[in-house]
Amino acid sequence: MESRLPTSRLKPLPGMPRATGEHPDLRDVGQALGELRLLQQLNQAIIANLPSGIAVLDQDGRLLYFNGTFGRMWDLDLAALGKHLAEVAGDGPLSRINWRGEVARLIEGGQALPGNLLEAGERPSRRVIRYGLFSLPPTDFDLPRRLVGDEFCLGFLSQHECIGDCQECCAHTATWQGDHALLLVEDITDQRQLEAQLTQSEKLAALGQLSAGVAHEIRNPLSAIYNAAFYIADVLSDEEPDVGELQEYVALIQRNVDRAQRTVTNILNFARPSGPDRTTADLSDLVEQTLAILDKALVDQGVALERHLRSGVMVRCRPETVKQALLNLIVNALQAMPEGGTLIVATAREDGDFPSVLVTDTGSGIAAGDLSRIFNPFYSTKPAGQGTGLGLSIARQAIEADGGRLDVASELGRGTTFEMALPAAH
């Protein structure tokens, strides 16, 4: 990074009289130019040190400018300038986009296109980036460019003293004409990995909270099987065993083996780490699979369950992530009804672009002052040690990463409703 301040070595721009120091007006021009150069260096330093990749594309999707972060992300050098972005981006996520089309869409629509996610590459080196495309005001001028450190400066005010006729920078002069687009790129691979790890640990913590129910669902059938086998053996040891009634106990054993097996399957389905890819899933199936491991908790707490689920409402999401978020919502709902109540789970907006599932409890409700904070990380109303305060925060983040929404409405003394909306699979 060039850090020298402007000095008296400043040369005039083409067509501009030399600042000799003899003419007061020209001294002012020289000073103004020095200040401009300082400002440009400051801007250059800010842009170079941003953790985001920044690039400017022309209307054909060619690179006009990029900062050092962008260059390092895609291993670009000055030779990439003027080339199509898809052509120089290797096999990374950026090569999968028709940039010409995107820029045209941007210019035509006049709207920024922020927040798009791209994933590419094979695990574990799979990269996830988030990019946004923004329109820049139309321009009509030529700018020389020059490498300074690993950045290249842009504009007449660069420290390089070119006045428009040297080989070094004029070979790279860019013509900025017409419409341009500003491309901002963030590499969120690490963030996504961290998010996946957090989701997984939160999922295991939730299973830990449900461990009493899990033990109940495994040990009761085991115990019944143990007793039935003992009883059958005991009867068969009689001199003249009455085997007629034993059939009932054989059926009891089979029934309880099935039940234990179902419980283990439900837990394994639940604890499986989330896949990285979105897929098409039936929203009501996801709800049912989550409710399957919660049945015992509902009964234990004297909570009645009302289901209003329409099957065949298809959404695009990471199913394991959605089930985890649903589990968090339902566990929260149960905690809001320690004295029992009704849990209502319903699909809504079934034919829209964002079908949703509503999780409603008839518990104590959440005060308006707390409502805005419940999605904040580490915010918890539970006693210390009984909740990480991350459940709802992770749930919302994960649902938003899938292009969905998680909202809440509550009334003190009446109860709370969470609405989880996901993009429809058309």
Add this chain to the structure above:
Amino acid sequence: MADGRVLVVDDEPDHGLTVRAILARDAVAVDFAASPEDALAQACQQTYDVAILDLRMPGRDGLSLMHALRRGQPSLRVIILTAYPSPTTCRTALTEGASAYLEKPCAPEALRAMVASLLAQSSKSP
């Protein structure tokens, strides 16, 4: 096996019914209740020597049921049986007067021996 009457209370019918079947083999009279309310209703009609109570049941847990049953039948001997044992509930159960605290699955021979022993105590000191 000594004479006596046993009440088995469990919200898991298959478990309760198999316990009843095993104990009935020893010619013990055994009643089964599938809920705490059912148990209290039966205890109004019948006197029991031993009760085998599940710990986690909807509405009222086994310890609370033990106290409720004992109000009417102070000499009742109680075995707490649970699928989710913890040192805390074990300590509480034994301090509050349960005769035994067993984990599910519990060896049927052990349960049978425990019931026989409590019935014997019951017949000596009603």
